[in-house]
Amino acid sequence: MQEDDVLAEFRASKALLEGHFLLSSGRHSAHYLQCARVLMNPERAGRLAVALASALPRELRRQITRVVSPAMGGVIIGHEMGRALGVEAMFVERPTGTFELRRGFALEPGDKVLMVEDVVTTGLSSREAIKAIEETGAEVIAAAALVDRSGGTADLGVPFTALIALNFPTYAPDELPPELAATEAVKPGSRAKP
Template sequence: MDIRKIYTDCGALLEGHFLLSSGNHSNFYLQSAKVLEDPKIASELAEALAVEIQQSKLEIDTICSPALGGILAGYELARALGVRFIFTERVQGEMVLRRGFSVQEGEKVLVCEDIITTGGSAMEAGACVEGLGAKVVGFASLANRGICQRGLKPTHKEACKLPALPFFTLADFNFDMYPPENCPLCQHSQAIKPGSRGN
C-alpha cells in the first residue's frame, strides 16, 4: 500500500508554509481529513494498520483517540480490530474523558492518532486514561512525521514525547521542520494552519 500516493491523490499532502500542532513550521502538511472523508479508503487504511497490530500479538481492549483529528482513524481501527472505541477531548487546555466514557482498572488501551508528529496529543490522551486506571499498551497512527520511531520497542529521538511502547504506523513522512524562531520560510510568508483559514 503506497500511503504517500494515497495522500497525494486525495489532495491530503499539501505544500506551502504551515504551522504544525507541535508548534513547528514545515513546507509540507498532511491533512488526513481529506483521506478519511472516503469511507472505503479509511477502512482500507485501518485494516492495513490492524494487520500490523494483530501480527504483534499485542493485547488490546480499547482504542482511544484524542479529538478531533484522531477520531475517524481511531474509530476505523477499533472496528477493524473488533474492540471498543473512546475519545478524549481538550477542555480548558486539559485532555479529559467525557460523554459518559469510562475505563476499567487495568483496561488495555491503544492510543490512535491520524498523524503523529511529536506525539504530544497522543501522550495527553494516554495520560488521561491512565489517570483513570487504564493501562496504555501502545500507540498507532496512519502516518508519522518521522520524529517518533515505529516498532515494538522503539528508541525515540529526543523531541518525541511517546514512551518506549509499541508504535505502529503505515508510513513515515520525513519532512523538514523548523522551530518558529528559526524558520527560513518565515522570510517570505506567514505560516498557516490548515483548517483554520478555510482550507
C-alpha cells in the first residue's frame, strides 16, 4: 500500500479532518487524524494492518510471538495486527494511571512482542506501554503504528515502523496563522471534555 492509498483510506472514512483543532498538547493545528474512524470498518482495518505487517522487516516478522497495544487507541489496530501476523493480540490499560496487563492477559518471559499503536506523536505512551510489557519479562523487539506524527523524532528504544508519516504543522496559541485565528478551535480527541 502506497502513501496515497493510505491517505485515501483516511479520507474515505472521514478520519483526516481539516479545520481548526485544539490538540491535547495545547497546540493548534489545521489537521486532525481520528484513527478510530478509519478503523471502524473491519475490512479497512484489516487492509491497513496487512500493509503495516508487510512494512515490517521479514526477519522481524518471523520472531514476533505476541502483539500488545495500549488501550484505547491501539486496541483495534493491535488486534488486526495479531490477525495479520498470526499471533495473539492483547492490550495494556491504565486503570490507575500506569499501563498494566489485566483481564487475564499474560506474557511469558521469552515472548517476542510487537507493540502497536494507532498514532505516535511524542512516543510517550508508546514508551510507557513498552515499559509495562518488559516488566513482565517479555521482550519488545519492535514497535509499529499506522501513523508517525513525530516528524521522525520519536525514540521508542526499539525499531519503529509506521505505515505513513504525516507532519502537519502545529502552533502555540500565540503563533496562530490568520486563517486559524479567525475560526474557533474544536477539540475532537478522546481526551476532549464533553
